[in-house]
Amino acid sequence: MSDTIIERSAGAAAISAKALSIALALEVEIADCVWDIGADLTHEHAHRLELVTAAKSVRVYFRELELTTAGNASRSKRIDERLQRAIAQLQQRAPAPTYGYN
Template sequence: MEKDNSMTINRAAGAAAISTRATDIGAEHGVVVSERIWDMGTDFGHEYAHRLDLSTVTNTVRLYFSDLDLRAFGNKSRKERVEDRLQRAIAQLVVRTPSPMYRY
């Protein structure tokens, strides 16, 4: 029972750290992440047990994480992997004005 409680705490801490990092990465790219909604799965053996929806006023992007991603977020290689995924997700939320197709 104590081990389950410890894993739950580690999982919650990892989710909070990932959420904070997503907001920080968004700010670096001029994106205001208005919502970070987690759906914490119950099948921890599933490759993508947990879901995170990052939303701006106009767009939403969905990411999936394994239980290990959350529990071991402090691990250097795991953190780099997760941050890379966050960077790609935030890039999808960046608003770009289309350039004109023709010049006069």
């Protein structure tokens, strides 16, 4: 197994752990984290993480560099922000009323 594959796996695991941590803080129960590690590493969205809850799912895309250097501070901050936005979409919200009383 090459070092890049090991780094990619470690990066994917770190990002999954971070997603679960953010979800816990937002009170979102993630049922599954499914990675699709792409083969075309030149593609902007080479790797996809699907976060699945009982009711819905959301996909988050990552570049090769984000997986192989997930520990980089500035890159880590951008990954965290992207995960927070994605997980916020999974939060269960009560439907807004379509009418109001005055």
